[in-house]
Amino acid sequence: MTVQHDILAGVPTDLWIGGAWRTASDAARFDVEDPATQKTVATVASATVADCLAAVDAASEAFKPWAALTPRARGEILRRAYELMVQEGERLARIITLENGKSLVDARGEVAYAAEFFRWNAEEAVRSNGQYSHAPASGARILVSHKPAGVALLITPWNFPAAMATRKIGPALAAGCTVVLKPASATPLTMLALMPILEKAGVPAGVVNVVPSRASGAVVDAMLADMRVRVVSFTGSTEVGRDILKSAAHNVVRPAMELGGNAPFIVFDDADVDAAVEGAMIAKMRNMGEACTAANRFYVQSKVHDEFAAKMAARMAALKVGNGLDEGVTVGPLVNASTLKKVASLVDDAVSRGATVLTGGRASEGIGYFYPPTVLTNVPANSAVVTEEIFGPVAAIQKFTSEDEVVSQANSSEFGLASYIYTRDIGKGLRVAEQLEAGMVGLNRGLVSDPAAPFGGVKQSGLGREGGHEGLLEFLETQYVSVNW
Secondary structure, three states: OEEEEHHOOOOOOOEEEOOOOOOOOOOOOOEEEEEOOOOEEEEEEOOOOOHHHHHHHHHHHHHHHHHHHHHHOOOHHHHHHHHHHHHHHHHHHHHHHHHHHOOOOHHHHHHHHHHHHHHHHHOOOOOOEEEEEOOOOOEEEEEEEEEOOEEEEEOOEEEEEEOHHHHHHHHHHOOOOOEEEEOOOOOHHHHHHHHHHHHOOOOOOOOOOEEOOOHHHHHHHHHHOOOOOEEEEEEHHHHHHHHHHHHHHOOOEEEEEEEEOOOEEOOOOOHHHHHHHHHHHHHHHHHHOOOOOOOOEEEHHHHHHHHHHHHHHHHHOOOOOOOOOOOOEEEEEOOOOOHHHHHHHHHHHHHHOOOEEEOOOOOOOOOOOOOOOOOEEOOOOHHHHHHOOOOOOOEEEEEOOOOOHHHHOOOOOOEOOOOEEOOOOHHHHHHHHHHHHOOEEEOHHHHHHOOOEEEEEEOOOOOOOOOOHHHHHEEEEEEEEEEOO
């Protein structure tokens, strides 16, 4: 174990396989960096292919006993995990901030959100209802039941190191599956810190295994090539998601893919502008814009465009930027140098094409991957900041005139995850929502994520849903028995 920061005292840094901590089979390790100071805060074991297959062994061995537990028993364990996670909330929030960079305000919100997936799925575990019917033509009885699919491979991103994992672990365990989780190498510490909590909650050895690794492609491909792995649930970029789908195809592994986004945020002339700005701040700046649901493209109707842009810029300029561990800071650093470089290049490209900077627009100098909250207007539609996912604190505003025009613009992306609409006319809002090519729509709301709701997108934004009852179904197989009596 190698830890170099007080916040991480007691946090394991090895592999969690079969209910025990292990070093990597080749003793390899990698550094975890604090984005605010650019200092190494821990070194973590880097799993090899052999290590990951050992994790599949452990998950496979634990599967039948875990699946045989009553749904109530599994639910009670998840409920205890929720309670323990809430008790450890402040410590987990500080770990998230240290390795991810987000402010403590954001990190505390993430922990609360992440814990809710355990509570929600504790309740969903007992709701895997079957069906009985009488076939009208044959006269046979139709009995439909749901069975746990088997070992699930969970692959999580760095932007929500707790929530993206619990959103997968919760329904998988509720369904009766066992899991191998590979966290992002930029932020592995949060998941490693969660394992003692799950053990204390009563999760048996081998039911959850965690294998951080720098050799992501090799270890994922090896696990997907193992016939015992029956589900792969991935959250991350569309580009990586396509590669995982290709690997999953060989053994026809059931995929659940939550991929990229490029959310439009539409403000009509009749909107409450102050409410729209408030919603925009949530949709844009939750997690500093490092979210697949983040509002990327702001379409504001001509009559309220200038008012909205001015108020949005004032709110963004007032945000305090700094080390996320410092109280009062609301905008921490971006996660790494490559993310900072990308955000800066997107803004520079837009400005070079004629966009106007109302606030921000230039990366901070010195230590840390800081980029100031930025508002751009007069943004050309062909700018990279419009066509690509930003993943940073940048709001790109465009003006529109008609409803048909804005629907066309909103749907012009290959992505279809989240969309946002602000209008006082609920009829119009619902009419536009039905026309948007998006899996989720916030109508007069800047937040769509909820453990009780089916989270997911259309087009290049993914397959399947997480959360709600639909999230449980991703880890269940349907069996039908035809019988006469």
